Amino acid sequence: MAFIEADGLTKRFRRPVKDPGLRGALKHLVVRRFADHVAVDGVDLRVEAGEAVAYVGPNGAGKSTTVKLLAGILVPTAGQVRVGGVVPHRQRVANARQIGVLFGQRTQLWWDLPVRESLALLRDLYDVDKVTYREQLERFDDVLGLGELLPVVARKLSLGQRMRADLAAALLHRPRVVYLDEPTIGLDIAVKDRVRAFLRELRADGTTLILTTHDLGDIEDVCQRIVIIDQGRIIYDGPLAGVKDQFARHRSMHLHLADPVPLDTVAAAVGGAQVAAGATPGEFTVRFDRFAVTAGQVIAAVSAVSEVRDLRIDEPAIEDVVRKVYAGELRLVPAP
Amino acid sequence: MTTVAADTDAPARATPSTGVRPYRALARVAARSAVAYPLSFVLGMAGVLLQLLAMLSIWAVLLGSGTSVGGFSWPQMKAYLLIAYVTGSLMSFGDWEMAARIRDGMVAVDLTRPVDYQRARFAETLGVAVVEVAFALAVCAVVLAVTGPVPVPPPGQAALFAVSALLVLPLRFTTVYLTALLCFWTQNIFGVSLARGAITNLFSGALVPLTLLPGWLQAIAAVLPFAGMTFTPATIYLGQATGSDAWLLIGVQAVWTVALWWGARLAWRSAVRQLTVHGG
Amino acid sequence: MRTRSGPRQTGLRRGVRLYRRSLGAHLRSTLEYEADFWILVAGSALTQLVGLAFLGAVFSRVPHVNGWTFAEVVLIYSVVVLSDAVGPLLFEGVWRLPWLVNKGELDYKLVRPYPVVLQVLSDDVGINGLGNLVTGGAMFGWALWRVDVAWTPALVVGGLGLFASGMAVKLSISLATNSSAFWLQSPHSIFAYAVHQIGDLARYPVSVYTFGVRLVLVVGLPFAFVGFFPASAVLGAGGGDAVRAGVGPTWLGWLTPLVAAYCVAVAALIFRSGLRRYESAGN
Numbered sequence: 001m002a003f004i005e006a007d008g009l010t011k012r013f014r015r016p017v018k019d020p021g022l023r024g025a026l027k028h029l030v031v032r033r034f035a036d037h038v039a040v041d042g043v044d045l046r047v048e049a050g051e052a053v054a055y056v057g058p059n060g061a062g063k064s065t066t067v068k069l070l071a072g073i074l075v076p077t078a079g080q081v082r083v084g085g086v087v088p089h090r091q092r093v094a095n096a097r098q099i100g101v102l103f104g105q106r107t108q109l110w111w112d113l114p115v116r117e118s119l120a121l122l123r124d125l126y127d128v129d130k131v132t133y134r135e136q137l138e139r140f141d142d143v144l145g146l147g148e149l150l151p152v153v154a155r156k157l158s159l160g161q162r163m164r165a166d167l168a169a170a171l172l173h174r175p176r177v178v179y180l181d182e183p184t185i186g187l188d189i190a191v192k193d194r195v196r197a198f199l200r201e202l203r204a205d206g207t208t209l210i211l212t213t214h215d216l217g218d219i220e221d222v223c224q225r226i227v228i229i230d231q232g233r234i235i236y237d238g239p240l241a242g243v244k245d246q247f248a249r250h251r252s253m254h255l256h257l258a259d260p261v262p263l264d265t266v267a268a269a270v271g272g273a274q275v276a277a278g279a280t281p282g283e284f285t286v287r288f289d290r291f292a293v294t295a296g297q298v299i300a301a302v303s304a305v306s307e308v309r310d311l312r313i314d315e316p317a318i319e320d321v322v323r324k325v326y327a328g329e330l331r332l333v334p335a336p
Numbered sequence: 337m338t339t340v341a342a343d344t345d346a347p348a349r350a351t352p353s354t355g356v357r358p359y360r361a362l363a364r365v366a367a368r369s370a371v372a373y374p375l376s377f378v379l380g381m382a383g384v385l386l387q388l389l390a391m392l393s394i395w396a397v398l399l400g401s402g403t404s405v406g407g408f409s410w411p412q413m414k415a416y417l418l419i420a421y422v423t424g425s426l427m428s429f430g431d432w433e434m435a436a437r438i439r440d441g442m443v444a445v446d447l448t449r450p451v452d453y454q455r456a457r458f459a460e461t462l463g464v465a466v467v468e469v470a471f472a473l474a475v476c477a478v479v480l481a482v483t484g485p486v487p488v489p490p491p492g493q494a495a496l497f498a499v500s501a502l503l504v505l506p507l508r509f510t511t512v513y514l515t516a517l518l519c520f521w522t523q524n525i526f527g528v529s530l531a532r533g534a535i536t537n538l539f540s541g542a543l544v545p546l547t548l549l550p551g552w553l554q555a556i557a558a559v560l561p562f563a564g565m566t567f568t569p570a571t572i573y574l575g576q577a578t579g580s581d582a583w584l585l586i587g588v589q590a591v592w593t594v595a596l597w598w599g600a601r602l603a604w605r606s607a608v609r610q611l612t613v614h615g616g
Numbered sequence: 617m618r619t620r621s622g623p624r625q626t627g628l629r630r631g632v633r634l635y636r637r638s639l640g641a642h643l644r645s646t647l648e649y650e651a652d653f654w655i656l657v658a659g660s661a662l663t664q665l666v667g668l669a670f671l672g673a674v675f676s677r678v679p680h681v682n683g684w685t686f687a688e689v690v691l692i693y694s695v696v697v698l699s700d701a702v703g704p705l706l707f708e709g710v711w712r713l714p715w716l717v718n719k720g721e722l723d724y725k726l727v728r729p730y731p732v733v734l735q736v737l738s739d740d741v742g743i744n745g746l747g748n749l750v751t752g753g754a755m756f757g758w759a760l761w762r763v764d765v766a767w768t769p770a771l772v773v774g775g776l777g778l779f780a781s782g783m784a785v786k787l788s789i790s791l792a793t794n795s796s797a798f799w800l801q802s803p804h805s806i807f808a809y810a811v812h813q814i815g816d817l818a819r820y821p822v823s824v825y826t827f828g829v830r831l832v833l834v835v836g837l838p839f840a841f842v843g844f845f846p847a848s849a850v851l852g853a854g855g856g857d858a859v860r861a862g863v864g865p866t867w868l869g870w871l872t873p874l875v876a877a878y879c880v881a882v883a884a885l886i887f888r889s890g891l892r893r894y895e896s897a898g899n
Contacts, residue, residue, distance in 0.1 A: 124633075125728055
């Protein structure tokens with residue numbers, strides 16, 4: 001049995017459709033109209049213990065709603081969900097002990113208290129023993145630099161500092177599974193690196209990780225599996241590496257040649273690859289399928305025509321793939 | 337609004353408008369937003385309405401059978417309580433709104449507007465007061481319909497009452513405004529509001545006619561500005577103060593109003609310094 | 617491997633201990649603002665003293681109101697004031713509920729292993745309760761000393777029980793009205809506060825009010841059971857000439873614990889139902 005099991009998980013919100021103002025409110029008392037919004041539509045998900053899953057999708061796709069359903073904050077309209085054998089919204093307390101949650105947009109720290117006090121309160125709420133508590137704090141200090149934040153009152157923290165403290169708060173009680181909803185939103189790159197390093201540590205620990213994010217850089221090192229959701233439905237669920245290999249086959253190589261060679265000559269030299277001219281004469285971009293021809297072969301071919309002064313190879317980002325999926329340009333079929 | 341040309345004489349800060357138009361506009365907007373949320377409006381008036389209910393019930397029991405206490409018969413006490421209610425309805429929302437604006441930092445925006453801050457707040461108060469008085473008078477009409485009439489003063493006395501009544505709002509405004517300014521120095525308006533409310537309630541005579549208080553409390557009330565908010569107009573209405581006595585009381589009201597108005601301007605300047613120098 | 621959590625205190629002891637921890641944390645953050653602390657204490661104390669001044673002024677002119685003497689009226693008044701001390705000091709968090717619901721701040725509370733309602737109630741401390749405690753306590757003590765009651769140990773215990781039940785009535789009404797936030801859109805407690813102000817009517821003997829108001833204070837929003845009915849029952853049982861106007865029989869006051877249990881149950885039901893709505897409708 002998988003650690004997280006979701007079958008046909010559906011969440012439908014009924015929103016009243018009202019005309020604006022007092023008249024609309026009164027009218028709605030008599031003539032009741034609702035609009036249904038299906039945030040999560042028949043999601044099937046199986047996550048094994050220790051897996052790290054990236055949950056990706058455009059705004060409004062249903063990512064946060066899915067996380068809330070898994071955490072037991074929302075009750076599903078249809079379908080089942082079990083986490084660690086427990087139904088989250090029914091056995092709230094039992095579920096609470098095994099999960100950690102981070103909502104990137106909100107803090108769970110007590111606003112007027114120093115971070116240390118918030119963590120102490122959480123320690124008591126989750127019945128964490130003294131030894132574990134000390135160990136955790138040391139660990140958080142190593143990876144997140146938590147020590148310097150402990151005496152600071154939560155409302156005085158910068159966004160990056162707050163996120164680090166919230167991560168500590170979410171993981172203080174060593175939960176078996178952690179739901180991270182946009183943990184790097186609004187952060188600068190230095191903090192993002194720290195957070196990602198921390199997530200890698202968690203993975204090494206064997207904690208199950210569900211990570212929703214817009215920033216695909218978050219998932220490159222951390223998650224092996226990517227689930228793409230759009231309009232409430234899962235449109236891809238499979239290994240991350242597979243996605244890149246399958247759908248990010250192309251590489252772009254930017255070359256700066258010593259001699260002012262015309263475009264046609266370069267194109268002819270490279271053969272099957274696409275060549276485009278760059279901004280200045282001598283600059284070219286070669287787009288090639290890396291399974292058809294290697295980078296070395298491309299360089300050798302171009303060198304035959306002219307000395308290569310400078311070159312740069314673009315590594316395809318998962319962003320490109322997903323962007324294409326959002327745009328409907330790419331239909332992903334999960335690997336069997 | 338005139339466009340700002342490259343004018344070397346242009347003032348660094350917006351100078352207050354001399355016309356009445358911006359203030360009229362502010363008053364109108366304030367009145368409209370009070371009416372736009374009728375439920376919130378009524379709920380905000382609940383406190384003073386409930387106090388009226390309690391006082392009417394208690395005094396009805398005490399005076400209903402024709403007795404009089406401290407010189408007040410039932411119809412007289414009823415008139416007193418209704419006047420106390422109407423004057424008490426004014427500025428029900430003043431405290432919180434002003435304090436909220438200060439706390440939210442909206443004051444910084446207000447400072448850049450070409451209107452005098454104090455006059456602007458007074459204009460808004462006037463706008464809302466129109467709605468508050470309309471509502472309060474409607475309640476009075478209901479009470480009178482249900483419990484019977486109250487004595488009406490003769491025309492000369494009524495004129496004196498009108499003059500005194502007009503001074504109530506400026507007087508209330510200045511006291512509330514001054515306490516709201518404390519928000520620049522303290523975080524918590526709740527405690528200050530409680531204290532001001534309690535002191536005002538007692539020493540304005542809203543809770544109980546000042547003449548019914550023990551001597552030492554009456555002496556304190558005499559040197560405070562609050563009596564002018566309820567007791568003075570009510571006592572003139574009931575004919576308990578006439579002629580030169582009445583004019584003296586009105587004079588005291590006026591003096592306090594002017595003194596507090598200018599006191600508030602001084603306090604404001606100090607508050608702005610606090611804001612701009614210390615960052616609020 | 618992951619270490620296990622330490623031995624857990626179970627149930628009630630844990631619940632109380634965590635509640636105290638939460639209150640303590642909020643109290644400590646409130647104490648940061650020393651000036652505000654004293655202003656709040658002073659403001660609330662002043663408010664109650666003014667009320668007492670009113671009663672004093674009235675009773676200096678008349679011997680009794682509806683048969684109730686000065687000390688007896690102060691007894692009712694002080695009990696209601698004390699309920700406004702216990703509320704802010706121990707359960708102030710309830711007034712933040714509309715804001716929490718509106719901003720979606722209940723989410724984190726839902727994933728913690730502790731009842732949400734207790735997390736909400738302990739989420740704030742109102743220092744105005746301290747001012748009310750001092751003034752209300754003094755008035756209560758004075759009134760007990762001055763009323764014409766033949767105190768027996770049984771009566772003392774019974775009376776305290778009644779007054780405590782009355783406080784539970786008041787607090788339940790606060791919880792129920794603030795829980796309306798689950799259905800309304802507003803992040804403000806304005807409705808709950810207006811209802812609370814209706815409770816201020818019950819500071820005076822409910823017998824002075826007309827039938828309609830009495831109906832509200834006895835049946836609709838049973839604020840009459842906070843001070844009036846318990847005081848009636850205790851004074852009635854304590855002997856003395858019963859010239860006090862009552863509302864119904866005097867023994868009605870002895871039902872206050874039942875009324876309190878009913879109110880607590882209703883409030884808990886409303887909160888739970890509201891929470892379920894939060895979980896189904898999101899925010």
